[in-house]
Amino acid sequence: MERRFVDNLPPMDLMRSEKMTSVQLIIPVESAHRAVSYLGEVGLLQFRDLNADKSPFQRTFVNQVKRCAEMSRKLRFFKDQISKASLLSSAHPVIQSDIELEELERQLAEHENELMEMNANGEKLRLSYNELLEFKLVLQKAVGFLVSSGSHAVSERELDENVYSKDDYVETASLLEQEMRSGRSDQSGLRFISGIICKSKVLRFERILFRATRGNMLFNQASADEEIMDPVSSEMVEKTVFVVFFSGEQAKTKILKICEAFGANFYPVPEDITKQRQITREVSSRLGELEATLDAGMRHRNKALASINIHLAKWISMIQAALQRATFDSNSQVGIIFHVMDAVESPPTYFRTNKFTNAFQEIVDAYGVARYQEANPSVYTVVTFPFLFAVMFGDWGHGICLLLGALVLIARESKLGTRKLGSFMEMLYGGRYVLLLMSLFSIYCGLIYNEFFSVPFHIFGGSAYKCRETSCGDAKTTGLVKYQDPYPFGVDPSWRGSRSELPFLNSLKMKMSILLGVAQMNLGIILSYFNGRFFGSSLDIRYQFVPQMIFLNSLFGYLSLLIITKWCTGSQADLYHVIIYMFLSPTDDLGENQLFWGQRPLQIILLLLALIAVPWMLFPKPFILKRLHTERFQGRTYGILGTSEMDLEVEPDSERLHYEDFNFSEVFVHQMIHSIEFVLGAVSNTASYLRLWALSLAHSELSTVFYEKVLLLAWGYDNIIIRLVGLAVFAFATAFILLMMETLSAFLHALRLHWVEFQNKFYHGDGYKFRPFSFTTLTEDED
Numbered sequence: 001m002e003r004r005f006v007d008n009l010p011p012m013d014l015m016r017s018e019k020m021t022s023v024q025l026i027i028p029v030e031s032a033h034r035a036v037s038y039l040g041e042v043g044l045l046q047f048r049d050l051n052a053d054k055s056p057f058q059r060t061f062v063n064q065v066k067r068c069a070e071m072s073r074k075l076r077f078f079k080d081q082i083s084k085a086s087l088l089s090s091a092h093p094v095i096q097s098d099i100e101l102e103e104l105e106r107q108l109a110e111h112e113n114e115l116m117e118m119n120a121n122g123e124k125l126r127l128s129y130n131e132l133l134e135f136k137l138v139l140q141k142a143v144g145f146l147v148s149s150g151s152h153a154v155s156e157r158e159l160d161e162n163v164y165s166k167d168d169y170v171e172t173a174s175l176l177e178q179e180m181r182s183g184r185s186d187q188s189g190l191r192f193i194s195g196i197i198c199k200s201k202v203l204r205f206e207r208i209l210f211r212a213t214r215g216n217m218l219f220n221q222a223s224a225d226e227e228i229m230d231p232v233s234s235e236m237v238e239k240t241v242f243v244v245f246f247s248g249e250q251a252k253t254k255i256l257k258i259c260e261a262f263g264a265n266f267y268p269v270p271e272d273i274t275k276q277r278q279i280t281r282e283v284s285s286r287l288g289e290l291e292a293t294l295d296a297g298m299r300h301r302n303k304a305l306a307s308i309n310i311h312l313a314k315w316i317s318m319i320q321a322a323l324q325r326a327t328f329d330s331n332s333q334v335g336i337i338f339h340v341m342d343a344v345e346s347p348p349t350y351f352r353t354n355k356f357t358n359a360f361q362e363i364v365d366a367y368g369v370a371r372y373q374e375a376n377p378s379v380y381t382v383v384t385f386p387f388l389f390a391v392m393f394g395d396w397g398h399g400i401c402l403l404l405g406a407l408v409l410i411a412r413e414s415k416l417g418t419r420k421l422g423s424f425m426e427m428l429y430g431g432r433y434v435l436l437l438m439s440l441f442s443i444y445c446g447l448i449y450n451e452f453f454s455v456p457f458h459i460f461g462g463s464a465y466k467c468r469e470t471s472c473g474d475a476k477t478t479g480l481v482k483y484q485d486p487y488p489f490g491v492d493p494s495w496r497g498s499r500s501e502l503p504f505l506n507s508l509k510m511k512m513s514i515l516l517g518v519a520q521m522n523l524g525i526i527l528s529y530f531n532g533r534f535f536g537s538s539l540d541i542r543y544q545f546v547p548q549m550i551f552l553n554s555l556f557g558y559l560s561l562l563i564i565t566k567w568c569t570g571s572q573a574d575l576y577h578v579i580i581y582m583f584l585s586p587t588d589d590l591g592e593n594q595l596f597w598g599q600r601p602l603q604i605i606l607l608l609l610a611l612i613a614v615p616w617m618l619f620p621k622p623f624i625l626k627r628l629h630t631e632r633f634q635g636r637t638y639g640i641l642g643t644s645e646m647d648l649e650v651e652p653d654s655e656r657l658h659y660e661d662f663n664f665s666e667v668f669v670h671q672m673i674h675s676i677e678f679v680l681g682a683v684s685n686t687a688s689y690l691r692l693w694a695l696s697l698a699h700s701e702l703s704t705v706f707y708e709k710v711l712l713l714a715w716g717y718d719n720i721i722i723r724l725v726g727l728a729v730f731a732f733a734t735a736f737i738l739l740m741m742e743t744l745s746a747f748l749h750a751l752r753l754h755w756v757e758f759q760n761k762f763y764h765g766d767g768y769k770f771r772p773f774s775f776t777t778l779t780e781d782e783d
Contacts, residue, residue: 014357016373016534020347020770024339036773043774046348067105074108078308081115085305111308118301125297129290130228131265134196134239136283137224138267141241142194143276145220192245193255195266196224199238205262209244212254218245243269347372350770355413357382359434367755368765373534375527377759384520384758385750386437387445391516392695392746393438395703396446397453401739402439406432438747448490449505449696453734454703456493463487463494505700509693511563517689517757518552518560521682524761525549531762543621548678548761551613554606556686565595582607617675622668629662677760685757691749699742706733 027035039045051059197205206219220243227236242264244255259266270276349370353361357378363385364370364378390399409416409432416429428435450456464487465480480494487493491508495501525548532540562575573593581588582603590600710733714726759765771777 014351014353014361014379015376017349017351017370017376017767018770020350020372022341022343022347024341026339040773040775043772043776046770046772071105071108074112077112078115078305081119082305082309085302087302087305087309111304114304115301115308118297118304122294122297122301125290125294126229129287129294132283132287132290133226133228134265135267136280136287137226137239138194138196138241139269139276139280139283141222141224142243142269144222145194145243190245190247191252192243193252193259193266194241194243194269195259195264196239196241197259197262197264199223199240201262201264202240202242205242205258205264208258208262209255212258213246213251216246216251217255219243220245346767348770349373349767351376351378356433359431360385362430363434363751363754364759365769367759368763369767369769371764371767374764374767375531375534375762377527377754377763380523381754382437385754386434386441388516388520388692388753389438389746389750390441390445391513391692392749393442393699393742394445394449394696395451395453395699395738396443397451397455398703398734398738399439399442399444399446401734402435402442402743406436406439410436449700450491450493450496451700451703454700454707456491456496458493460487460489463492465492465494506693506697509696510690511567513689513692514556514686515560515563516692517686517753518556520689520753520758521552521685521761522549522557524758524763525552528762539621539624543624544617547613547616551610551617551679552682554610554613556682558603558606562595569595571595614675614679617678618672622664622671625667626662626664681760688757689753691753695746695749699738699746702742703738706730706738 025035202221206221209217209219222241224239224241228239229235230237246252246255256266258264270279349372351361351370360378360382361376364376364381370376393399409429413429413432416425421429446452447459450459462484464482464484466483467480480498491505495504525545528548529541529545532538532545559575559579562573562578565571566573566575573595578590578593578595586604586607587600594600707730710726711730714722714729717723
């Protein structure tokens with residue numbers, strides 16, 4: 001009857017990982033490439049590396065991998081070039097017939113060579129264009145610094161030295177050749193060098209020139225009217241035209257070396273106005289020709305990139321088909337052999353999640369990936385994690401602030417999901433639904449605690465208490481008396497500010513923490529039962545689940561019963577005394593601490609059950625495993641008896657039949673460690689849940705301090721500045737301490753309670769994730 005009930009329970013997709021099958025594919029060589037391509041498109045098969053001990057260079061397919069890596073590099077190069085050209089990705093890739101790897105390799109090589117040649121030609125043209133543009137800017141600006149009297153010979157001599165030293169300007173300087181070839185030999189007088197330099201280097205450039213010439217120079221500068229494109233980075237750079245006046249060959253040599261070190265380009269500027277106009281006209285004409293050539297080359301390059309962009313998506317994903325088409329398309333005479341195998345290694349784990357459950361699954365996986373098809377804690381973590389967080393963070397004012405932040409992230413998830421986010425924002429965005437539930441449960445617990453930024457409100461009606469005297473604030477007052485029905489929901493607001501506020505809230509939250517902790521630990525042990533049923537392990541159920549339930553509930557389940565009974569009856573019994581003397585003097589009379597009839601004999605029975613449960617966990621299982629192992633390999637037959645350590649229902653030729661020798665001492669020590677860990681953990685884990693009470697108290701007291709000692713104190717002054725400062729300090733403390741630091745603290749403590757106190761009751765967490773070979777995943781990783 002019980003088995004029928006369990007078997008008829010509706011399946012839960014997230015409770016157990018997806019079923020996996022170990023298969024062997026025997027693929028003909030001529031079909032291998034297409035088969036792997038189709039499997040990568042489907043993305044449902046994970047490959048096992050049977051040659052993990054070999055280096056990549058010792059494998060038989062190293063040459064193919066190198067070819068694929070080279071083609072992948074070319075595709076990344078195309079994507080980078082398309083991105084730099086600001087071309088949009090093709091939403092509808094061209095439909096073309098399937099192509100072979102060799103043909104694709106040839107096409108990629110042709111496109112890469114063509115594109116690199118166009119890039120090289122474009123860079124050369126851009127360099128020539130930039131130099132002519134710089135020459136034009138120097139001609140326009142430097143003329144204003146020159147004087148036409150007394151230095152005509154000097155300027156002509158400088159033109160002869162500078163212009164003919166540049167091979168790129170032979171055509172530009174042709175109009176000056178007749179004048180420049182008759183350069184004078186006069187070595188005396190003032191000389192100058194004109195050129196252009198990046199604006200960011202001007203100050204250092206001028207300082208170095210001054211020091212190198214010891215101040216024997218005159219430096220003039222003017223900002224260029226146009227920005228010049230850097231051919232390497234394609235960024236526009238601001239330039240400054242300069243003219244340096246100096247005297248002597250030694251100074252000239254130093255200045256030229258400094259110009260070269262700073263990347264400054266120097267150009268000749270004649271003083272003769274006629275020659276200036278001739279050179280300016282020739283430079284402008286040459287600039288126009290180069291600009292037209294550059295535009296034509298850019299159009300041709302963009303056209304080629306657009307053609308590549310159309311096919312790029314097709315090339316990256318290669319081929320669209322299914323595994324069954326691989327043999328047919330390759331014209332192979334031998335089909336692909338699909339053989340199901342039974343492997344010793346546990347299969348990988350895969351859970352189907354959505355954008356809501358994914359964050360909770362990641363919280364569980366951060367502790368350890370679930371063993372194949374064991375119970376998944378994230379099914380319950382979806383509710384228990386934000387709820388335990390809220391127990392520590394309970395304040396419906398702070399909860400509303402968290403809710404607004406979560407709603408903003410959810411409302412903008414379509415935009416944020418496509419952006420490159422920082423590590424902090426990426427963490428917030430990934431946990432937006434966790435934050436949503438945390439905020440909702442915080443509002444719920446805040447309403448129970450009746451705290452809104454530590455201020456109580458009469459939301460659900462009037463208080464059930466009133467003062468005996470005219471003033472409850474008087475130290476001599478006898479306190480509050482109950483005069484009507486209890487407050488309908490949560491803590492009565494009259495407790496706030498009373499002398500018994502702290503003892504009452506401490507007692508309430510401490511007992512509530514114990515109840516929540518015992519309930520969650522019982523849930524963990526119950527899940528170990530369902531794991532035993534699912535895997536057919538009767539040993540785990542009889543000698544692990546049953547004694548663990550008995551031990552935990554004989555002690556702390558009984559404590560939970562006493563707490564509930566005390567709340568329901570209004571008894572004044574001291575529960576500390578009851579639990580302590582349950583161990584020290586179990587036969588003594590309870591006296592006024594007795595909560596119900598038959599409590600003393602019940603305590604003796606529970607104590608005996610707890611003592612019996614310890615050896616029940618420790619001894620039977622190792623000896624039974626040893627007997628099963630011995631009888632199994634002696635050829636004796638057994639009925640159907642499955643265990644978590646040893647599955648007797650396997651195929652005769654299965655790999656699972658090959659086990660190492662049974663080491664009884666190792667199994668016994670493991671079981672002893674597990675038993676001692678549970679017994680000690682039952683005590684320490686229950687005490688660990690008291691952090692719910694401690695953090696809730698700390699949050700409430702911090703909130704009260706900021707409200708009373710900052711906001712109310714500042715509001716007591718009749719000064720607008722003091723009030724604004726107090727309000728700013730209160731807002732800062734609320735945002736950065738209560739909403740950020742306290743949120744993080746409560747989050748980490750809730751994480752600890754789930755990873756240690758809850759999951760260690762049933763969760764092994766020694767599995768590994770299912771990572772299928774998928775082109776889609778590979779593309780996302782590259783992006």
